[in-house]
Amino acid sequence: MRFLGHSTVRLELGGRVVLTDPVLTARVGPLSRVVAPPAAQAWRDADLVLVSHLHGDHLHLPSLRLLPSATVLVPRGAGAWLRKQGVTLVEEIAPGETYTDGDLRVTATKATHSGHRWGPRLTHGPQAPALGHLLTANGSSVYASGDTDLFPEMAALGPLDAALLPVWGWGPNLGPGHLTPRRAADAVGLLRPRLAVPVHWGTLALPGIARTARMRRLLVEPPREFAAAVAEAGHDTEVVIAPPGAEILVPAPKDPS
Template sequence: MSGFSLRFLGHSTVRLDLGGRVVLTDPVLTARVGGLVRVVPPPPPETYADVDLVLVSHLHGDHLHLPSLKLLGKRTRIVVPRGAGAWLAKKGFGNVEEIAPGESLTEGALEITATRAVHSGHRWGPRLTHGPQSPAIGHLIESGGTKVYHAGDTDLFDGMADFGPVDVALLPVWGWGPNLGPGHLDPARAALAAGITRARAAVPVHWGTLAVPGIRRTARMRRLLADPPRVFAAEVKAAGGTTEVLFTEPGAEVALPAREDRA
């Protein structure tokens, strides 16, 4: 696809080169994220040194990661869910904007529209009431007839079909632990999301990058660090869907099909 490239940097972090701009989703760029360790190498600095725009889907520490944002520079344009801007500005970031579902903004030739997401928006998790909170969101990123859906963290919801058809959906297929809490897609539900959004192609994300140190070496955890995108691909195929699954290891360039192959 001419003028468009993707690189999966790990977890929910994807670099998009589209419309002459570089966009980074939910940057997690360091060897540790809170109490989690990165089980693949951190992305080299050249993969994020020229970022124009950062899209943050929600406030959880594995999506809004302050040390990673600092690596990008405190003047980098950061878009957060409405209600989170003042909190992030207090951390010293000087170019923060807010967006809510249905609202749009532009970055050069790009148009970014926030979408609904079904997921806890509290910084410290769904059971706490103190501290920063704002609704979790996803994003539609469009330019020159290409549309990318960045789901963030979400479960299925009514209205997801309104986003389609999309050229590429960035769909979470697992997480970082042995279990998934509410507001997440597992491989089977991610396959449903690919069909609902009429995604021509899908990149499985939110897998194979972070783990709890004490359990990362167990046989079950080793499987969960590797299997979810493969199960996702199998679920898409079993459902008879037309979505092409672009399986990509963390850190690698996404092999996009030619536009004429996806007409």
């Protein structure tokens, strides 16, 4: 596993290379990366792309166009719109449904987050339910939550080998449908992963505020606050804080005997 920044993680599971919510360029609309974009060798061999929802920092069209040979799995209802944008290898999935590719199984899960392309208060434009993804292969399980707030049904997804959980965002405040570091720690208690990796931090910022003291702190502190909250709660989970670009060793599945 390799954390490539924001919500983008490279997973190698079941003989497939999977990218979550790829953001691969130096800019995302008005946002700029505060760390270097990932090297092409970290993403160009992707077989499958998982898109959790339609917001521009998760469904990033310029990044998807860099991956013409990868199948893009999107929330059900978004496929036709995405094909019109020139992304042709598209499959759709809804919560409770499973997409199978060889030994890899991807099951879409609920997420508590706006599914509208332009935000929760607009009604025009593309819209599809936000998702998380549960990946399983050869006895290993990884949950990529996408953007979400806490919801009780998380408990049914565990125990897990690894969970990718958002702990902040790209601005000075969080809107509805996001996990704070402490609520992400509460999610750990429900999911019971052996390994938790904080994501959705330390990568993007608005250029005008990136150098403010508050934003400099928010680019580094949320994963530390998350790790401290997990430890304080006594959860039997290892938290790995990986800077963008870092590799993470996923624990081998436990021997059922």
